[in-house]
Amino acid sequence: MEEPKGRGGDRVHGFKFLLLFFSSLFLNVFFFSYLFLSRRTHLGWSRAAAAEAELVAAISCSGHGRAYLDGILVDGLPTCECNTCYSGANCSQLLPDCSADGDSGDPLFLEPYWQQHAASSAVVFSGWHRMSYRTTGDNFISLELERHIRLLHEAVGNAVTDGRLIIFGSGSTQLLNALVYALSPENASTPASVVATAPYYALYKMQTEVFDSREYEWKGITSKWLNTSVSSMQNFIEFVTSPNNPDGFLLQSVLGGPNIIYDHAYYWPHYTAIPAPADEDVMIFTDSKLSGHASSRFGWAVIKDEKVYRKAINYMQVNTMGVSRDTQLRVLKLIKMMLAEMRGEGGIFEFGYKTIAERWSKLSKVISSSNRFSLQQLSPQYCTYFKRIRNPSPAYAWFKCEMEQDVDCSAVLSEARIISRPGTVFEASSRYARLSLIKTRDDFDLLLRRMEALVSKEDVASF
Amino acid sequence: MEEPKGRGGDRVHGFKFLLLFFSSLFLNVFFFSYLFLSRRTHLGWSRAAAAEAELVAAISCSGHGRAYLDGILVDGLPTCECNTCYSGANCSQLLPDCSADGDSGDPLFLEPYWQQHAASSAVVFSGWHRMSYRTTGDNFISLELERHIRLLHEAVGNAVTDGRLIIFGSGSTQLLNALVYALSPENASTPASVVATAPYYALYKMQTEVFDSREYEWKGITSKWLNTSVSSMQNFIEFVTSPNNPDGFLLQSVLGGPNIIYDHAYYWPHYTAIPAPADEDVMIFTDSKLSGHASSRFGWAVIKDEKVYRKAINYMQVNTMGVSRDTQLRVLKLIKMMLAEMRGEGGIFEFGYKTIAERWSKLSKVISSSNRFSLQQLSPQYCTYFKRIRNPSPAYAWFKCEMEQDVDCSAVLSEARIISRPGTVFEASSRYARLSLIKTRDDFDLLLRRMEALVSKEDVASF
Numbered sequence: 001m002e003e004p005k006g007r008g009g010d011r012v013h014g015f016k017f018l019l020l021f022f023s024s025l026f027l028n029v030f031f032f033s034y035l036f037l038s039r040r041t042h043l044g045w046s047r048a049a050a051a052e053a054e055l056v057a058a059i060s061c062s063g064h065g066r067a068y069l070d071g072i073l074v075d076g077l078p079t080c081e082c083n084t085c086y087s088g089a090n091c092s093q094l095l096p097d098c099s100a101d102g103d104s105g106d107p108l109f110l111e112p113y114w115q116q117h118a119a120s121s122a123v124v125f126s127g128w129h130r131m132s133y134r135t136t137g138d139n140f141i142s143l144e145l146e147r148h149i150r151l152l153h154e155a156v157g158n159a160v161t162d163g164r165l166i167i168f169g170s171g172s173t174q175l176l177n178a179l180v181y182a183l184s185p186e187n188a189s190t191p192a193s194v195v196a197t198a199p200y201y202a203l204y205k206m207q208t209e210v211f212d213s214r215e216y217e218w219k220g221i222t223s224k225w226l227n228t229s230v231s232s233m234q235n236f237i238e239f240v241t242s243p244n245n246p247d248g249f250l251l252q253s254v255l256g257g258p259n260i261i262y263d264h265a266y267y268w269p270h271y272t273a274i275p276a277p278a279d280e281d282v283m284i285f286t287d288s289k290l291s292g293h294a295s296s297r298f299g300w301a302v303i304k305d306e307k308v309y310r311k312a313i314n315y316m317q318v319n320t321m322g323v324s325r326d327t328q329l330r331v332l333k334l335i336k337m338m339l340a341e342m343r344g345e346g347g348i349f350e351f352g353y354k355t356i357a358e359r360w361s362k363l364s365k366v367i368s369s370s371n372r373f374s375l376q377q378l379s380p381q382y383c384t385y386f387k388r389i390r391n392p393s394p395a396y397a398w399f400k401c402e403m404e405q406d407v408d409c410s411a412v413l414s415e416a417r418i419i420s421r422p423g424t425v426f427e428a429s430s431r432y433a434r435l436s437l438i439k440t441r442d443d444f445d446l447l448l449r450r451m452e453a454l455v456s457k458e459d460v461a462s463f
Numbered sequence: 464m465e466e467p468k469g470r471g472g473d474r475v476h477g478f479k480f481l482l483l484f485f486s487s488l489f490l491n492v493f494f495f496s497y498l499f500l501s502r503r504t505h506l507g508w509s510r511a512a513a514a515e516a517e518l519v520a521a522i523s524c525s526g527h528g529r530a531y532l533d534g535i536l537v538d539g540l541p542t543c544e545c546n547t548c549y550s551g552a553n554c555s556q557l558l559p560d561c562s563a564d565g566d567s568g569d570p571l572f573l574e575p576y577w578q579q580h581a582a583s584s585a586v587v588f589s590g591w592h593r594m595s596y597r598t599t600g601d602n603f604i605s606l607e608l609e610r611h612i613r614l615l616h617e618a619v620g621n622a623v624t625d626g627r628l629i630i631f632g633s634g635s636t637q638l639l640n641a642l643v644y645a646l647s648p649e650n651a652s653t654p655a656s657v658v659a660t661a662p663y664y665a666l667y668k669m670q671t672e673v674f675d676s677r678e679y680e681w682k683g684i685t686s687k688w689l690n691t692s693v694s695s696m697q698n699f700i701e702f703v704t705s706p707n708n709p710d711g712f713l714l715q716s717v718l719g720g721p722n723i724i725y726d727h728a729y730y731w732p733h734y735t736a737i738p739a740p741a742d743e744d745v746m747i748f749t750d751s752k753l754s755g756h757a758s759s760r761f762g763w764a765v766i767k768d769e770k771v772y773r774k775a776i777n778y779m780q781v782n783t784m785g786v787s788r789d790t791q792l793r794v795l796k797l798i799k800m801m802l803a804e805m806r807g808e809g810g811i812f813e814f815g816y817k818t819i820a821e822r823w824s825k826l827s828k829v830i831s832s833s834n835r836f837s838l839q840q841l842s843p844q845y846c847t848y849f850k851r852i853r854n855p856s857p858a859y860a861w862f863k864c865e866m867e868q869d870v871d872c873s874a875v876l877s878e879a880r881i882i883s884r885p886g887t888v889f890e891a892s893s894r895y896a897r898l899s900l901i902k903t904r905d906d907f908d909l910l911l912r913r914m915e916a917l918v919s920k921e922d923v924a925s926f
Contacts, residue, residue, distance in 0.1 A: 024487040043506070043513050045520075045581035049796075050509035053587035057508075068593050069586070070605050070792045081599070106595050114590035118508035121590025123532070124516035125793055127577035127800070128584075130531050132569050133757045136544070142533050170633055170783035177782070181673075203781070210644075210781045214675045294596045295788035318666070318673045319640070320633035324787040325758035329533045330588055333512075337590070 046124050053122075064442055065091035066111075083442040099417040100446040102435035105245070105395065109359075109438045110292030113351045120340070123333040130325045139313050140322025141168055145332045149300055152335055153277070155342055156349070157384050158267050160279045164302045165309040167316065168323045172265055172286035172299035175312070176239075177207045178319070179282055179301060182311035183237045183259040184215040193219035196239035197254055199246055199398070199426030201263070204239045221427065222254045233257035241265070243272045246426055246434040247376045248394030250275070265289045265299075270352030271395045273381035281305060289395070289438075291334045291348070296327045349385065356393035359437045359444050363397055363451065370455045374400045397435040409433045416454040418447060509587050516585075527905055528554035529574075546905040562880040563909040565898035568708070568858065572822075572901045573755030576814045583803070586796040593788045602776050603785025604631055608795045612763055615798055616740070618805055619812070620847050621730050623742045627765045628772040630779065631786045635728055635749035635762035638775075639702075640670045641782070642745055642764060645774035646700045646722040647678040656682035659702035660717055662709050662861070662889030664726070667702045684890065685717045696720035704728070706735045709889055709897040710839045711857030713738070728752045728762075733815030734858050736844035744768060752858070752901075754797045754811070759790045812848065819856035822900045822907050826860055826914065833918045837863045860898040872896045879917040881910060 043050065052069070059067035061080035071078030082091035085098035114121055137143040146166050153159040169175035184192040191214060196204045198221045208218040219225065222238055233255060241263040242251045250272065253260045262280045266272060268290055286299035303309040316322055338348050360378075367375050378392035399420065401409035410422035410433040423432030437444065506513065515532070522530035524543035534541030545554035548561035577584050600606040609629050616622040632638035647655040654677060659667045661684045671681040682688065685701055696718060704726040705714040713735065716723045725743040729735060731753055749762035766772040779785055801811050823841075830838050841855035862883065864872035873885035873896040886895030900907065 021484045021487065024484065024491055027491045028487055043510070044517060046513035046516050046585050046587070047506070048582050049585035049587045050506050050513040053509050053589060054507060057589055066591070068792075070593070070599075070607050070795050072599050072606055104596065106597065108595055111591050111594055114594070117590060119511050122509050122512035123588050124509070124512045125586050125588070126516060126520055126584070127580060127797065128529070128574050130533070130758050131574055131577070131756050132571055133567065134569065135758075136533075136535050143535055144533050170787065173781075174783045206781055210778065211674060212677045214677055293594050295593045295598075297783055297785070297787045315673065318636075318669055320637045320760055320783070322760070324633065324760045324790045326790045326793050327787045329531075330789050332533050334590065 045126070049124065057118075060090055062086075062090050062092040064094075083440045085446055086442065097417070098446075099414070099419050100450045101419045101439070101443055102397075102413075102447050103419045103421050105289075105294075105436055105438060107289055107292040107294055107438045108440045108443075109355050110348070110352060111440070113348055114292070114334075117337060117341070117346075120337045121334060123330055125326065125329070129329070133321065135322075135325055135328070139167070139317070140325070141166075142325065142328040142332060145328050145335070148332060148335045148339065151339060153302075155339060156269065156274065157277050158269075158274045159264065159283055159285070159302055160277045161302055164304055165306065167301050167303060167309060167312050168328070169299045169301065169316065170297040170320060170323055171288060171294075172263065172284045173203065173297070174316070174319065175284050175299050175301045176204065176261070176263070177211060178312045178315040179261050179284065179308075180208065180216055180237055181213070181315045182308045183261070183282070184213075185235060188215075188235060190235065192216040192235050192237050192259070193225070194237045194239070195219050195222045195225060195255075196241070197222045197244075197251065199244070199423065199428035199432065200239065201241055201245045202425050202427075205427075225255060228255065228257075234259075237261065239263060242278075243267060243394065246396045246421070246432075247398040248272065248378060248392070248396065249376070266395050268352075269349035269383060269385040270356060271393060273383035273390055274385045275381070276384065282308065287331055287334070291331070291338065293331070293334065296331060298323060298327050298331045353386070353390065353393050356395070356437050357391045359448075360393055360397070361391065362448055363435075363437070366448065366451050366455055367399075370458055372401065372403050372406065372458050373455070374402055395436070395438050397437060399433045399435050401431050401433075407431065413454075416450055418450045418454070508589070512587065520581075523553055525549075525553050525555040527557075546903045548909055549905065560880070561909075562877070562882050563913045564882045564902070564906055565860075565876075565910050566882045566884050568752075568757075568899055568901060570752055570755040570757055570901045571903045571906075572818050573811070573815060574903070576811055577755070580800060580804070580809075583800045584797060586793055588789065588792070592792065596784065598785075598788060598791070602630070602780070603788070604629075605788070605791040605795060608791050608798070611795060611798045611802065614802060616765075618802060619732065619737065620740050621732075621737045622727065622746055622748070622765055623740045624765055627767055628769065630764050630766060630772060630775050631791070632762045632764065632779065633760040633783060633786050634751060634757075635726065635747045636666065636760070637779070637782065638747050638762050638764045639667065639724070639726070640674060641775045641778040642724050642747065642771075643671065643679055643700055644676070644778045645771045646724070646745070647676075648698060651678075651698060653698065655679040655698050655700050655722075656688070657700045657702070658682050658685045658688060658718075659704070660685045660707075660714065662707070662886065662891035662895065663702065664704055664708045665888050665890075668890075688718060691718065691720075697722075700724065702726060705741075706730060706857065709859045709884070709895075710861040711735065711841060711855070711859065712839070729858050731815070732812035732846060732848040733819060734856060736846035736853055737848045738844070739847065745771065750794055750797070754794070754801065756794070756797065759794060761786060761790050761794045816849070816853065816856050819858070819900050820854045822911075823856055823860070824854065825911055826898075826900070829911065829914050829918055830862075833921055835864065835866050835869070835921050836918070837865055858899070858901050860900060862896045862898050864894050864896075870894065876917075879913055881913045881917070 064086035065080040065082035067078045080091045084101045085095050087093045135142050150161045153161045194208050205218050236257045237259045238255050239261050240253050243266040244251050262283045265286045281304040283302045288294035376398040380389050380391050383390045406412050408430045410420050413420045420433035424430050519532050527549035528543040528545035530541045543554045547564045548558050550556045598605050613624045616624050657671050668681050699720045700722045701718050703716050706729040707714050725746045728749045744767040746765045751757035839861040843852050843854050846853045869875050871893050873883050876883045883896035887893050
């Protein structure tokens with residue numbers, strides 16, 4: 001009696017056992033296939049560097065800082081580098097009396113964008129990557145990078161590059177003087193006169209004065225030279241910054257002479273509406289304000305005239321033998337990524353515009369309730385890139401102290417623990433000060449709190 | 464009868480089956496553990512970039528070229544960039560009538576070194592790596608890099624850096640003029656006189672002429688100014704290149720004035736014996752000739768006087784706002800690696816010295832059988848780094864045509880399909896020409912073959 005039963009039990013056990021066995025076999029096949037397939041992307045020489053980079057990136061700095069591969073080491077690991085006003089080993093302490101820093105144009109508002117696009121923006125350098133002076137193009141230029149810069153301008157619609165020549169520089173910084181050099185008339189009896197419309201970016205003047213070339217000299221504010229004769233105009237080099245630094249207005253040449261350098265550092269949809277592609281003879285751009293990598297020191301100029309281009313190339317060769325090829329590879333990767341994800345929510349311009357427009361709106365709201373202070377008047381404008389009317393999102397607030405007694409506006413701000421860049425730096429009145437809207441969220445948040453406090457004191461005082 | 468047998472067979476089968484089952488279970492445990500353990504070093508955001516870099520590095524270019532991440536794309540993959548005189552999709556074709564190129568100082572002789580040290584020299588950049596203008600140090604300088612540069616000089620024993628200040632530049636190129644600027648006396652009635660001993664590196668003259676500053680001007684060969692009074696000496700800036708480019712001799716100042724720029728680009732054990740650490744007031748070095756990364760555009764100056772340092776820093780700020788931070792991270796990794804593996808067979812100086820000494824020896828042997836040509840006379844010398852007497856290993860052969868009719872030596876070489884840099888470029892006689900010994904093996908091998916052919920023709924002619 002038991003046997004058949006046992007046999008039946010055996011059959012059930014046998015069946016269960018077979019099930020287990022085949023499950024196990026199935027798992028074997030699964031694991032084997034997984035390992036075999038993943039082997040195809042198994043990393044060799046780059047693995048240690050990748051692991052090191054991820055280890056450092058994972059160091060927690062409380063959201064108020066970050067650690068970098070080349071940071072200062074403590075116990076063998078790079079330390080956190082904290083945002084202004086944050087301190088401590090992991091940047092968790094807010095320094096109570098620290099001044100909000102609205103001074104520099106450090107474009108860290110874009111840092112979160114790149115953190116969100118980590119996988120598509122990383123780049124690995126082999127030890128033997130492109131060691132030679134030579135690159136793929138003439139004049140130390142990566143042809144792939146040049147091609148992608150042209151694609152980017154076309155996709156954004158902010159500059160005409162067809163039939164133009166492109167030159168690279170260590171930031172727009174280096175190109176500003178390279179172009180002044182290139183536009184200076186040869187064998188002229190007097191040095192070329194370099195001018196700009198105030199308020200203007202201080203470096204234009206500083207460069208001509210420090211380098212002190214026999215070919216050109218600083219001649220101050222453009223408007224002083226409105227009565228210059230057409231023949232003398234040949235000898236003028238006019239800087240036109242559009243959008244202007246510090247006030248964000250789209251500017252045109254005042255003199256209308258033959259030698260104009262358009263500094264389009266901020267002519268990107270982060271900072272301004274793009275009414276039409278810029279189409280001037282000499283246009284300068286910089287990655288610092290495009291992708292936010294001020295550190296990389298990478299800029300470019302789009303040049304129409306071949307003679308001007310040749311002279312600028314010669315300057316670049318003699319000054320630094322071109323731009324770091326390391327940086328050229330990194331910028332190529334960043335531009336590729338920006339192009340790939342340009343449209344829609346994932347796009348860098350959408351991200352950049354939203355961030356600054358929101359900051360501008362918050363700051364404007366605070367200042368609008370003040371009688372003592374004002375900001376530049378910017379209005380919504382149609383943008384060909386976004387294909388809609390967009391709100392202002394300037395890189396800087398051009399802040400004015402309206403009261404008679406507040407002659408030194410930067411000092412007024414400083415007393416309220418806000419660091420600004422004085423108007424005099426831009427050859428404007430000391431009643432003005434520039435406040436940066438493109439630094440970290442921490443910087444802006446503190447700036448806004450301090451400004452609220454300053455403006456609210458005004459309310460109390462007026463009662 | 465059959466039943467027991469059957470049952471015995473069942474037992475055997477059962478046993479085999481169990482064995483299979485447990486083997487399968489064991490395999491599963493093994494696979495699971497393997498995956499679990501390897502997960503600990505599983506890569507996230509850096510993986511795709513690492514895989515891409517390895518894919519490109521694996522592209523075969525027949526040993527006569529290499530593909531780079533930012534190379535020109537064909538079918539979505541970067542194409543091979545071939546050594547001079549090699550052609551074809553994978554660089555396998557030697558162009559028959561191609562001239563051997565001994566012109567430039569492209570330091571590709573070190574490329575195989577970095578290929579052999581792939582894992583320890585790779586570096587991964589996150590998209591958000593150090594975007595800010597600011598770095599860990601003042602003046603846009605990475606403190607970790609500065610520290611490692613000091614460690615390197617100490618380990619090599621080629622320069623005193625204690626109590627000195629260090630400034631970075633985009634190659635030594637940028638620093639040469641920054642230091643001329645910094646050493647020019649302020650408010651002097653006449654421009655400073657910039658001089659160098661011929662044969663000298665052409666860029667010294669070219670820079671002063673292109674930038675054409677009111678503060679300094681080119682005044683030719685040092686020896687012309689030997690009778691300058693001590694008081695006028697204040698107004699002289701003397702370039703001393705040691706080892707000298709082109710001839711490799713260790714030089715000292717001729718004028719002995721207060722403003723001397725020591726260009727020590729080649730003062731590394733690859734190229735010269737190191738008799739003692741250099742200890743001058745202003746010393747310039749470059750990574751181009753140290754690690755071979757000419758592409759990175761990274762150099763540094765070691766400066767004693769703080770005022771000179773401040774002026775040079777100001778120049779750097781106004782010229783390019785410091786050096787690419789991308790490059791600073793990469794160079795840090797390279798120097799760390801060089802320090803870690805400095806001594807013994809794996810060291811870069813051993814590798815570099817052996818490579819060039821062998822090339823110099825081969826070329827010398829060929830030229831020694833010639834009556835028509837000669838090379839500079841270099842002798843073995845004790846080296847404090849290698850702690851032994853070492854043979855010459857100059858970066859360049861300073862080649863001379865001895866026959867009366869061979870007035871243009873570079874033209875003689877050109878006819879023999881050898882490209883050289885004419886002596887006149889160095890303000891020397893046209894009877895001289897510079898031949899580079901630091902390019903790729905392909906370049907040198909072809910140069911040597913062509914030189915053998917040229918010299919053997921001489922033998923035939925003399926019969």
